Amino acid sequence: MPYTLIDSGVNLTNHQFDDQHYNIVHRAKDAGVRHMLIIGCDIASSKQSLELAIKFQQYSTAGIHPHDAKSATEELENQLTNLASHNHVLAIGECGLDYNRDFSPRDTQRSVFRRQLALAESLNLPVYLHERDAFEDMFAILKEFNVRGILHCFTGDANALQSYLDLGLYIGITGWVCDERRGKELQKLIPSIPIERLLIETDAPFLIPRTVKPKPKSRKNEPSLLPYVCQTLAQLYQIDEKIIAKQTTENFYQLFSLETR
DSSP: SSSSSEEEEEEEEEEGTTTTTHHHHHHHHHHTTTEEOOOOOOOHHHHHHHHHHHHOOOOOOOOOOGGGGGGOOOOTHHHHHHEEETTTTEEEEEEEEEETTTSSSSHHHHHHHHHHHHHHHTTTOOEEEEEEEEEEEEEEEEEETTOOEEEOOOOOOHHHHHHHHHHHOOOEEEEGGGOOOTTTTHHHHHHHHHGGGGOOOOTTTSOTTTTTTSSSSSOOOOOOOOOHHHHHHHHHHHHSSHHHHHHHHHHHHHHTTTTOO
């Protein structure tokens, strides 16, 4: 690859990747993906994400996804604080609100979200954010705290985009942008995202880019396919892929207060 990338969000603990971690990480490196942020969605997956981050010299997050908010206990803050004490853990999350599926009651989602935002603020850590069909409540709650972080897998409208940018958040773009069907509205919004606030991610094993050629037999996404997201973004910004790669790498280091490596 003529450039290197950072995958700002991969669900490496997902069962679809069982017993494949070594090959996935090495395919990613061969494709120019230098680092990846392994996402925690509950306490168990946050612990596993940290273990994988240590094993493969990557990074991870620790948090409770809104789908799993109902599983949060009174020990949540202590559990996440212990995980976040490791230098491989860069952010609290994946946390937020999801009113699309409502796997956890909405009042529980909001409560657990606030608890994680308060914890991130006390630990001076960024947050890794999830929002689906919940912009108004999400934005209102975020304004209650001093937040920094990434709005992961952004697929909202122009108003949501500008609102999140106004909060100082970085915007994570996935293979959704490569979808010629449901990604059209997102494609129109891409030039409105300042490149200094852009991050790219696979959200693997989900959202495989539809631009992958030849069409893969498996519909499972993985970090080695991140260059396809970079290519589509370069077309939409009308700039060279190398600029996207360089800037999103610098953005990752900036957000997570890392030294360039």
